[in-house]
Amino acid sequence: MLKAAWWLFWKDVSLELRGRELLLPAGVFGLIIAMLYGFAFSGAVRELRPIFPGLLWLGIFFSSFLAVGRSFGVEPEANRQLLMAPIDRGAIFLAKLLLNVLLTLVLAAVLTPTLSVLLGVPLPQSTGQLLGTLGLGVVGFAAAGSAMGALSAQTRLRELLLPALLLPFTSPLLLGAVSATRALYSGSAAGMWLWLMAAFDGIFILVPVLLFEYLTEV
Amino acid sequence: MRYVRWLSLPLWLAGLYLALLWVPDIRALGVSYRIFYIHLGVAWTALLALTGNFALSLAALLSKGRQAALDRFAQASAEVGLLMTTATLASGMLWARVAWGAYWTWDPRLTTTAIMWFLYAGYLLLRQAIDDSGRRRVYSAVYALIVFIDVPIVYLSVRWWQSIHPVVFTESGMTITGQMLFAVIVFFFATLVLALDLISLRVTQEGLRQALDERRAERFERLGY
Numbered sequence: 001m002l003k004a005a006w007w008l009f010w011k012d013v014s015l016e017l018r019g020r021e022l023l024l025p026a027g028v029f030g031l032i033i034a035m036l037y038g039f040a041f042s043g044a045v046r047e048l049r050p051i052f053p054g055l056l057w058l059g060i061f062f063s064s065f066l067a068v069g070r071s072f073g074v075e076p077e078a079n080r081q082l083l084m085a086p087i088d089r090g091a092i093f094l095a096k097l098l099l100n101v102l103l104t105l106v107l108a109a110v111l112t113p114t115l116s117v118l119l120g121v122p123l124p125q126s127t128g129q130l131l132g133t134l135g136l137g138v139v140g141f142a143a144a145g146s147a148m149g150a151l152s153a154q155t156r157l158r159e160l161l162l163p164a165l166l167l168p169f170t171s172p173l174l175l176g177a178v179s180a181t182r183a184l185y186s187g188s189a190a191g192m193w194l195w196l197m198a199a200f201d202g203i204f205i206l207v208p209v210l211l212f213e214y215l216t217e218v
Numbered sequence: 219m220r221y222v223r224w225l226s227l228p229l230w231l232a233g234l235y236l237a238l239l240w241v242p243d244i245r246a247l248g249v250s251y252r253i254f255y256i257h258l259g260v261a262w263t264a265l266l267a268l269t270g271n272f273a274l275s276l277a278a279l280l281s282k283g284r285q286a287a288l289d290r291f292a293q294a295s296a297e298v299g300l301l302m303t304t305a306t307l308a309s310g311m312l313w314a315r316v317a318w319g320a321y322w323t324w325d326p327r328l329t330t331t332a333i334m335w336f337l338y339a340g341y342l343l344l345r346q347a348i349d350d351s352g353r354r355r356v357y358s359a360v361y362a363l364i365v366f367i368d369v370p371i372v373y374l375s376v377r378w379w380q381s382i383h384p385v386v387f388t389e390s391g392m393t394i395t396g397q398m399l400f401a402v403i404v405f406f407f408a409t410l411v412l413a414l415d416l417i418s419l420r421v422t423q424e425g426l427r428q429a430l431d432e433r434r435a436e437r438f439e440r441l442g443y
Contacts, residue, residue: 147364151357155347164343165361168336169368172375179378196375207367211360214279218353 001094004087008095012071013102022067022103030063030111034118042119052121053181057174059111061141061167064104068145069162071100072153083216093150093212097205100142100149108138124184133184136197137177143201144170147208150215173200223415229408233259236401250316253309255401259409260305261331267299267413268338268366275362278355286428287421289355292362293345294420298413300338307331326376333372337365351428 016022037055041048048055072079082092112134116123124130145166152161176197183190237255274292278285310328311321322328344361348354 151344151361152347154353154357155344156349157343157347161343161347164336165340168333168340169365171333172368172371175375192378196371200371203367203371204364207364211363214356214360218350218356 001088001091004091005094005098008082008092009098012095012099016099016103022070023106026063026067026103026107027110029066030059030107031114033059033062034111034115037115038118048119049121049185052115052119053178053185055119056112056115056181057137057177059115060104060108060138061170061174063107063111064100064138064141064145065163065166067103067107068100068142068149068166069152069159071096071103071146072149073158089213089216090209092216093146093209096150097143097146097209100146101139104138104142104145105135108134124181126184129184129190130181133177133180133190133194133197136194136201137173137180140173140177140197140201140204141170143204143208144173147204150208150212154215173197176200226408226411226415229404229411233401233405233408236397236404241397241401250313253313255405256409257306257309257313258402259405260302260309262406263409263413264299264302264306266410267295267302267417268334268369270295271299271338271341271362272366275359275366279359279363285355286351287425289359290421290424290428291417292359293342293424294417296338296341296362297420298416300335300342301416302409302413303331303335303338307335324376326373329376330369330373333376334369337368341365 037059041051041055045051079092083089112123115121145162148162148166148169152158152165155161176193180190180193180197183193233255237252241252241255243249243251271292274288274295278288278292281288307328310331314323314328315321341358341361345354345358348357
């Protein structure tokens, strides 16, 4: 199953490398968000640092959202034929999940320093903890996004439905990620928030992988 | 099920009498707290209906022969659960305006209930956006399972803020007793019976609608469309 997932993931990555149909629009949207934050908030608040964690995670969630929402719509014909392949159906889902993790990681890696520079808020000192927090938040969002993306891609509304399904669903993740990032600035303990995010990640990687087979049968 | 309907009205009237006239005022809260009887009844019923939605969705996913019927029950219980959640939020907000001075605070229970409202509104949106009945059944069941797992995580995450919501069940037992408890129980059953009534009504409606659709499709086929 893992091997099949890896090859399917690689297929999507090479497609993305040739076409850049997901990352480019999502990345540009992320940068636009950074600019809009500048218009909306700078000048109004003397110091952006207290709200920077929230701005950062909203930026990451909203821009990833575009890429994640589209990922199940890539090559619909090939996806249908893939169901005939002698592989575990969970592998198809896992491959999309890996793709979404990669896309969201790239977006977060671009957006975090950009927002830091544009809003004039330095990143926290402890790089390792920042990377850990970003990683947990990004993986959780990609996992939940893959599950909801798989559901919404086959509906009449397609991506239009995704925000209504995904954003309330990921609210504990957003709370955890923002609180953990805020704790990095204040130097207080973020342990329980990291555990919460890790639990969210684990559960919503495992459960959709197990349930995905049902989705492919209808 | 048909006779349940006649039980709902007297129970509601009895509940209203008990809650509005029979129980004494609480000195600290005055008359405003009386909305609490409605609030608690609809809140418990909402939780039960949404738990029912989870169980019915699971059953609809695993069942071999009775999926369509189970699916109708799952849909109806989500609809009624959402209605009761709306009533919970509305009655709670009215009370909060009087007791706390604001319609809305970011208290864990309020926040969790609001998120739950969005999650189950999403369930109905998802159902509406799928035309094929088989796919609608499976997709909405998978969504219902994932969402039900999410609710305790949502609650845990928002509980890590300070809570100001009154708690009925504590470790030392219930905080309401005597007349109040009796009124609460009557109102809870009144709401529960109403919910069951609405669910059975919606299941019947959906069943008829699906039967009608099938007939229509058959007819079209026979006419050679």
